[in-house]
Amino acid sequence: MFERTQSMSRRRFLKAAAFGVTGALAACAAPAAAPPAQPAQPAAPAEAPAAADGELKGELIFWGHADHPIYDAGQAFMKKYPGVTFTQVEITDERTTKVEAALAAGEGAPDLNWLEANEVQLYGRRGVLLDVTDVVKQYEKDLVPAKLAEARVSGRYYGMPGDITPNTLWVRPDILEKAGVPMFEKDIKYEDFLIAAKTVKEKADSSLYVFGADGGGQSSLMFQCPFYALGGNISDESGEEILFDQGDAAVRAVEYAKMAWDAGAGLDAGWFSPPYWAAIKEGKLGGTYSPPWMRGFFETEVKTPETGQGKWKSVVLPIYAGGEKHRTNVWGGATLCSYTQTKVPDLVKRFMEFTFATMEGAQVTADWGIVPPYLPWLTTKLKDVKQTLFSDQTWTDTLNEALTLMREDYYRTPAYGLSGIAGGGPLYDKYFIPMMKGELDIEAGVKQWADDLRTENKKLLESLK
Known part of the structure; x- marks a missing residue:
């Protein structure tokens, strides 16, 4: 049939x-x-x-x-x-x-x-x-x-x-222990998370987040998560008014992402590429911002205790100052x-x-x-x-908590796709990495990004009429 x-x-x-x-x-x-x-x-x-x-x-x-x-x-x-x-x-x-x-x-x-x-x-x-x-x-x-x-x-x-898809932080406590870093407290601040990430990178040769040279794919979560937590939106619900540069959410999210970039502790590997999976299996990636659906793909690749099966834990994302009520992302x-x-x-x-x-x-x-x-x-x-990925069922408690942190006013309209913040695209590529490298002022870059987005969004909406 x-x-x-x-x-x-x-x-x-x-x-x-x-x-x-x-x-x-x-x-x-x-x-x-x-x-x-x-x-x-x-x-x-x-x-x-x-x-x-x-x-x-x-x-x-x-x-x-x-x-x-x-x-x-x-x-x-x-x-x-x-x-x-x-x-x-x-x-x-x-x-x-x-x-x-x-x-x-x-x-x-x-x-x-x-x-x-x-x-x-x-x-x-x-x-x-x-x-x-x-x-x-x-x-x-x-x-x-x-x-x-x-x-x-x-x-x-x-x-x-x-x-x-409420994002949480997946982490391997055994790799933290190898670096002398205690398991994260529930309310760890983002700045303290980055300090821990640098320590784990130096002492255990393992990354706690992904941040590739192109900033695409899973790397974009280092911007997306604070943007979501801080109340940012690409557009209003109608998709017609661009809100990306309204308030300070986008600027602050870029600043938070740049902190992770400058820390130099992220894994530089293409999302779901052979080097990405190799890093996970070899313990070179001991943490990652992840949505729930990634578990199915992880479990396909991580099949033995030696490669990390049953060794992961899930905790709520770190705290971004001012974004305590929405410590997740979609x-x-x-x-x-x-x-x-x-x-x-x-x-x-x-x-x-x-x-x-x-x-x-x-x-x-x-x-x-x-x-x-x-x-x-x-x-x-x-x-x-x-499931076979996590060490116990507390991952479901974390997921249920993340569900309570989700926003009902986050709009993924056509403008959201145009912006590229979900993993890459012409506008994202044009502005994000230059801001990470310090080649473009962050406030100016966000403003230019938003203005370009207004132009492209207007063209797209006109084409739909």
Whole structure:
């Protein structure tokens, strides 16, 4: 009943991701979109037929990378409804191109796609996503509020909220001990964290954060996390007004990132690259700012105690002065969407409901390695998740605490994607590293970055009309 095309192992996928396949991961920010082709008018949808006994039947086509939580959900859905066929087409770097071609042709888009927050906002504004407000509204009180905002465009829902991604600090106490550094206190200040990081680098030859020479990928968390904690926003909820240089959040976040850069204690390795995984397995990376979804990828690579299996702990992020109430960040975390082209909208909605608004579906996706947004599951079953990375289940206590620190007013609109702060892009590359190197004054750089963003955002929004 299940068909896979363009087979790709997780290992091969990770190799592709290391070379810049940003749209492929649930945690990567999608690249800024080119002005879209005008979509052709889709054919009138045909509802999923019911079998004689009233059971669901029909086919769902999903586009996504290999070894995906939605693949596992599809397996469980078919088991529950044998009349349904779930077909996954494995697509990575060519996904955006293929979606645009299908939209222009008026046919060929998948029934299900796993979209980043800024992509939901982008495609939702274009009117090409299936409106699923009727389904999501039924479960609003049961879904994490901060995640709901990512699926909402102008008061309507264009996807079912997917995995939640409050960042925490993962660390190996055994590596801290090797350097004579005690395990971090719950309320460690960022400045003290950097002192510890320098000590661990000097005495144990291990890094407690990632900061590559290009500042991209996971390195961007050294800016993103303080920016989030300090109340920063790229734009308002409408996506029209750029707020990046309003207040001092962006300037202070760059200053905090530069402190980490100047400390020289970060791991200089491309995110998910072979040197990155080698550093983890060899104990050269003993700490990292990470979202929950990274656990699944870590557990694929870290398979023995010698490589760190069962030796990690998770703690809340360090304190940035003035950002005590929001000591986390949102990086990645996708939304399950469909397109107006789908011929089985009712079946799509049933699948969305099953996957992220039932205990059964939430458990399936959690077993893969993400954290579903369904509160009844989070409050009763998260503590029982089987995992091999952390030394004990206190990581779930940390995650639950991080959930309480999330903001409901953080907007990942199309402007968020244009800014590049989620891992790189033309504007990010133009300003961030020069500020790290001291080649560009930070206040001036943030102002220029924001002004360029206003120009590019205006062009993008005009192209969507």
